[in-house]
Amino acid sequence: MNELGYTATIEEMRELADVLLKVGTMLMSAGANTGRVRNTVNRISEAFGHSVEQHITQRSIMLTMLDDNGSSIFTSVRVTPHHVINFKTISGISKMSWSLVADQWTIPKIREELKRLEELPHYPRSQVLTLVGLAGAGFCSLADGKPLDLAFTFVASAVGLYVRQESLKAKFNPYMAVYFAAFVASLIAGSSSKLGLSDSQNHAYVTSVLFLIPGVPLINSFSDILDGNVQNGVTRGFVGFLISFSIALGILTSALIYQF
Amino acid sequence: MDWIFILLYKSFWGGIAALGFAALFNVPVRSFFHIFLFGGIGVLIKFTLLHYTFNIAFASLAGAVAIGFLSIPAAHYKHTPPLIFYIPAVIPMIPGILAYRMILGLITLTGNPKSPTFNTTLLETVNYGLKVVFILISLSVGVVIPMLILRKESVKDIKVLFAKK
Structure with missing residues (x-):
């Protein structure tokens, strides 16, 4: 516990929020429905022991990190890139969200996996x-x-x-x-x-x-x-x-x- | 027996149409065969029911519900969310010809209302338009009906036979 009374530091939380927004916007632009975006982001944040609130629209996602009492710590927004349907991304992120719960992934590992998924080639x-x-x-x-x-x-x-x-x-x-x-x-x-x-x-x-x-x-x-x-x-x-x-x-x- | 051959021929092409959309949506290679199969099964069910003079919206709904149910075990087996199977698979059932006739009718309806064919065109356009709307609703709602019935947030919570560990 630090002086603010949280188990994680603000920097760690900011990093997590950044990854969560990245996951959310990638899913949204790849063609996932809103419920899937919400569930996946919640699943990942719960794996790290945090709860979040989300506001999801077609072109942006807003996310608030909550402390243990359910009050807001900070809010960040990310604009969704142009929608290009890509089911490999949806499938890859879904698979990742389950294995990171089971195997306790770290944030850098998630970033690496997201980068890999982004670079996956389309069919010729x-x-x-x-x-x-x-x-x-x-x-x-x-x-x-x-x-x-x-x-x-x-x-x-x-x-x-x-x-x-x-x-x-x-x-x-x-x-x-x-x-x-x-x-x-x-x-x-x-x-x-x-x-x-x-x-x-x-x-x-x-x-x-x-x-x-x-x-x-x-x-x-x-x-x-x-x-x-x-x-x-x-x-x-x-x-x-x-x-x-x-x-x-x-x-x-x-x-x-x-x-x- | 002749209609059965036509039915199978059409189902095959339905599967091919689903595959085209799978390629367009960049679906993982491991789910291609299931998409082909489900696309074919959807078309098979739709045209079988149409042969027995069911309503086209109901026939489409039945096909879509079948695809939705099949997607759940497939999602377990292939470790892929079900929408990756059901979205390309229902697309072959979208009523393109009816939609085209509706649009053409709407354009004609902007012409002279005193023309002798105006009333017929109006009736036909309304008929085609309603069919298109109801089929589209049936398809989109049909594929999610299984998830609504099973009342789970994720397919991982649904127990299926022969799930691969």
Whole structure:
């Protein structure tokens, strides 16, 4: 015990709060729902014998360290980086949060693990493009597309994703990137029926943009609302709505060109 | 028997679609096979129920609930949170064609209300739109229903058979 009556020094607590905020913001930007962020941060802080209160929003996390009587010692805030869905991060942090409870990790070890998780590579671009192209073909098949439609959606989805990645690299607004991707994908897929190669009611045309659907924001929106984090849920739902709207605009632009 | 082959064919492609999203979301390699399987099972359940003339929203809900339940043992077995399985796996059931028809209908509805097809378009658009909304709610709520029923904060607190230590 020090002169303030805490078992840990203020410096130790600041360090812990810093790591906790780092964990929280990493989870949030990787696409975890609010309940998961809260639970994971609480689990880690409890492993160090501290309790914390959190205020979690889409773009920042605020955390208050509490003393043994439950009154606040200090509060810190950290801005969440741009949301880039990365399930490897979520999985890695979840695994870490359990083993650090079991094996009593130190703070430097947690920092090391977080650094390792941040540096984990994404899958090679060619593989992701191929798999997303196949996913497009899958959507087309679910909508009763013919083999030729499947081939067109494969190309359209892969090129669409390429356009989205390039637009994001060129620092376009994320919604603009979705719009460009939807426009290019539907333009490519729509050519099949425009050239008279396919007669199956534009199935390729519609399903080629489905790789853009905002699955994570929409599903997390409902998990957050059911969990009581209504504000975050509504925010996520609105983000999902805006992405869907961008997709619709993209597909309607090419419909205007093709006169469908 | 013919519809069963079509069903299996579609389920296969449903699994592939789920895999595409797994790659997009940078899922750990160890969970790829389960995502493929669950995506296929969700589509299988949805189209089986549709074949027996169930409502499309109910069919989607059943598929999503099945995926949610399957994700819990998979999470134990693969040491990965369940959302990593259920989010890519339910995405193939999202009603893209219906959503497109709804948007197209909405655009048409901004045109001349005196046109002879206006009433038909209005009815169709409302129908498609309601289907889309209810299917989306069914999917998002369906995958978390298992956790709501089992009333645990973490899947680690749920006992499953054959959990790997």
